[in-house]
Amino acid sequence: IQKIAVLTSGGDSPGMNAAIRSVVRASAYHNLSCFGVYRGYQGLIDNSFIELNARSVKNTINRGGTFLKSARSKEFMDKAGRDKAYQNLLANHIDALVVIGGDGTFTGARIFGEEFNFPVVGIPGTIDNDINGTDFTIGYDTALNTVVEAIDKIRDTASSHDRLFLVEVMGRDAGDIALNSGIGAGAEEILIPEEDMGTERLLDSLKRSRNSGKTSSIIVVAEGDQIGKNITKLADFIQVNLTEYEVKVTVLGHIQRGGSPSCYDRVLASRLGVGAVDALMEGKSHIMIGVNHKEVVQVPFEIAINGEKKIDEKLIRVADIMSI
Ligand code: F6P
Secondary structure, eight states, X not given: OOEEEEEEOSSOOTTHHHHHHHHHHHHHHTTOEEEEXXXXXHHHHTTOEEEEXXXXXXXXXXXXXXXXXXXXXXXXXXXXXXXXXXXXXXHTTOOXXXXXXXXXXXXXXXXXXXXXXXXXXXXXXXXXXXXXXXXXXXXXXXXXXXXXXXXXHHHHHHHHTTEEEEEEEOOSSOOHHHHHHHHHTTOSEEEBTTBOOOHHHHHHHHHHHHHTTOOOEEEEEETTOTTTSXXXXXXXXXXXXXXXSEEEEEEOGGGGGOSOOOHHHHHHHHXXXXXXXXXXXXXXXXXXXXXXXXXXXXXXXXXXXXXXXXXXXXXXXXXXXXXX
16 A cells, blocks of 8 residues: 545544544655545545645644544445545545544444445544443543543532532443543442433432432433433432432533543554554554554454443442442
8 A cells, every 4th residue: 555544533532633643654654645534534525635744743642623624424324425435535546544433433434445345444533432342442531531520620519509410421322431430520320321220229329328428419421321311300300309409410511522632542542543554554454443451453343333342340330339
């Protein structure tokens, strides 16, 4: 291969810029030319490319978001859109593609790679940490720190006013952000999609802790949790049944997706970018580069997307013990 293209797709995450930077510099190291694609797969269809060299990515390692911009392209889901994308890659003499994103991005990459027998390697960039075969995704650590910082602030005011706060965090299908930030921020209860707690059990537990002397409380709720899905309804239910507290709701929302990446995410992004270009140089394709037990690993797309990523049961136990 001589020329590669890199894009970011799906929900952005802190550290995507560091990953682009790493792909660009690893390409320069191997004497490959490197192009950036604007707005993910949509940019392939719109022929929106920019040539990048080692210097074009200066001052990007510390920046949140993605300077290549991101999108969830509907056109790329259709064969006609993918045909256009392929023609544009050929017209620009691009031999291989590096895609940075989450499960939607890898699903697109897998279909595209197989359809046109085109070399594609993925880098996991999502705050959700919901990709199988990698211990961590780029942006997750930063998002956790953002959430913990926000909940620390909520705790101050919750404690001053003897209030109970429901704090909604991101994670449509995955409870990693909720569980880990919940433990880190000392939450009373953590509601995650992987475990259905049920409202009665939640109420019993809140009553028990109130009776044990707690005067304020924080419940972290993943947006995808069954009972947390309608967070205002949950707040009303608790308010009616636990009148000792005043119940408030805070939805953290997209604040979790922004900000300067943590050192961990910057290093992870740098490692995975180098790993992606190494893999292409070895002739590999249809794989994601991940990290497993400290080692950089290559994981087939179908395992990354379809493999079952389980929540850490031991961590749930730790959360339960900590909230005694
Ligand atoms: O997948 C990342 C994520 O931030 C999810 O946690 C969240 O459910 C979703 O993206 C939000 O998407 P959007 O930015 O399109 O509202």
